[in-house]
Amino acid sequence: xxxxxxxxxxxxxxxxxxxxxxxxxxxxxxxxxxxxxxxxxxxxxxxxxxxxxxxxxxxxxxxxxxxxxxxxxxxxxxxxxxxxxxxxxxxxxxxxxxxxxxxxxxxxxxxxxxxxxxxxxxxxxxxxxxxxxxxxxxxxxxxxxxxxxxxxxxxxxxxxxxxxxxxxxxxxxxxxxxxxxxxxxxxxxxxxxxxxxxxxxxxxxxxxxxxxxxxxxxxxxxxxxxxxxxxxxxxxxxxxxxxxxxxxxxxxxxxxxxxxxxxxxxxxx
Numbered sequence: 001x002x003x004x005x006x007x008x009x010x011x012x013x014x015x016x017x018x019x020x021x022x023x024x025x026x027x028x029x030x031x032x033x034x035x036x037x038x039x040x041x042x043x044x045x046x047x048x049x050x051x052x053x054x055x056x057x058x059x060x061x062x063x064x065x066x067x068x069x070x071x072x073x074x075x076x077x078x079x080x081x082x083x084x085x086x087x088x089x090x091x092x093x094x095x096x097x098x099x100x101x102x103x104x105x106x107x108x109x110x111x112x113x114x115x116x117x118x119x120x121x122x123x124x125x126x127x128x129x130x131x132x133x134x135x136x137x138x139x140x141x142x143x144x145x146x147x148x149x150x151x152x153x154x155x156x157x158x159x160x161x162x163x164x165x166x167x168x169x170x171x172x173x174x175x176x177x178x179x180x181x182x183x184x185x186x187x188x189x190x191x192x193x194x195x196x197x198x199x200x201x202x203x204x205x206x207x208x209x210x211x212x213x214x215x216x217x218x219x220x221x222x223x224x225x226x227x228x229x230x231x232x233x234x235x236x237x238x239x240x241x242x243x244x245x246x247x248x249x250x251x252x253x254x255x256x257x258x259x260x261x262x263x264x265x266x267x268x269x
Contacts, residue, residue, distance in 0.1 A: 003238045006211065009037035010218055016070050017217065020053055020102070022076025026120070027181055029210040030074065032215070051057060053077045053101035054087045056265055063108035070112040072217050075102040075155075076120045081144040086139070091264065092137040094144065098151035100136075103158055103261045107268035116174040117162065118216045121155040123179055123234050126245035128153025130253065132260050134185075154257060156226075156248035161258045163223040164251065174223040177244065178216035180209030181229035181236050204236045215239035 017034050035046065049065075052058040053075075074123050087095040106117055127261040128149035130246055137147060147170045156177060163175040182203040209229075216227040216239075226244040231237030247253075262268055 002209045004211065004215060005238075006033040006036075006207075006214060009033065009214060010142065011115050012037040014181055014220070015072065016068060017072040017074065018070055020051060020105070022048075026073040026210045027074075028211060030076065030217070033210070035201065037218075048059045048187040051105075052125060054091070054093055055087045056087075056091075056096075056104060059101050059105050060108065063105060066109060069114060070109060070114070071115045072118065072165040073106060073109060073113055073116075074120070074213060074217055075085040075106065075214065076118075076234075077102070078120065079148075081148050083144065084142040090144075092147065094147045095136060095151050095154070096147070098158060099154040099158065100261060100264055102155070104265045104268060106158075106162070110173070113173055116121060116176055116214060116217070117159075118176050118178055119155045119159050120178050120180070120213060121159075121163075121244075122148075122152040123228070123259060124149045124182065125248055128247065130138060130157075134258055135260050136264060153245075153247060154261075156244050157254040157257050158261075159224055160249065160251065161254035164254070165260040167223065174221070174225075176216045176221060177224070177226040178203060178212040179226070179228035179234060179242075180212050180238075181231070181234055182209075198226055208236070208238070212239040 012034060019027050020030050022031040031046070049062065051062045079094055082094050082099055087096045089096070102119070130150050130153055131140065159175045159177050166173050166175065212227045212229065216225070221227070221241065226242050227239050228234040228242040229237035230240040234242055
């Protein structure tokens with residue numbers, strides 16, 4: 001089978017793509033390649049705007065200022081295994097950055113989207129456990145890795161419920177998931193788990209990891225498709241259609257998580 005690469009991107013002339021966390025890492029690579037796929041190889045136009053997805057006020061301000069057509073929204077910004085901390089809204093930093101803020105942003109911008117929403121998740125969602133009675137880590141002893149796994153599972157469940165709602169209303173929009181596998185970026189540089197980056201045979205380069213985002217953003221796949229590397233365990237390789245963990249296909253949990261997240265963020269329309 002022929003490898004899918006950034007050279008296989010379709011012509012994106014005239015398309016508008018919003019990528020959060022595009023200042024470095026996978027987001028920067030994805031932005032570069034998407035722009036390169038516009039105007040017959042000429043570089044596309046970049047518009048850099050301030051947005052802190054962990055800060056609900058910043059999210060609302062950003063969404064209120066958006067008046068343009070938006071073909072593709074890529075929720076890429078994220079953190080991993082960070083110390084306990086609270087946002088200006090009093091929310092857990094890791095949960096807010098990876099799930100709560102993107103949940104609000106997506107809902108506020110959905111009326112502008114014409115094609116799809118791409119959610120960047122992780123293979124770690126398979127180990128995730130969500131406590132709906134303490135989604136924001138207020139009563140449990142905080143554990144950075146457990147919070148990360150839970151937030152990445154929340155991303156997968158958000159996609160599931162968002163697609164269910166889109167389908168129920170007859171919307172042609174798609175909610176798609178992308179996992180880069182283990183990409184050797186600075187995301188986990190502060191974490192004990194970063195030791196895996198020393199084993200290059202288990203990991204993807206950032207450029208190869210970003211291919212999952214690009215594939216999910218541009219290829220004709222059904223709603224709630226999960227794109228990840230084709231190698232063993234989905235840790236490295238080229239992008240292909242894979243299957244999310246069983247815990248990410250729990251429709252009842254996805255609906256309950258939606259309601260619990262909405263309670264945290266307030267009005268979402």
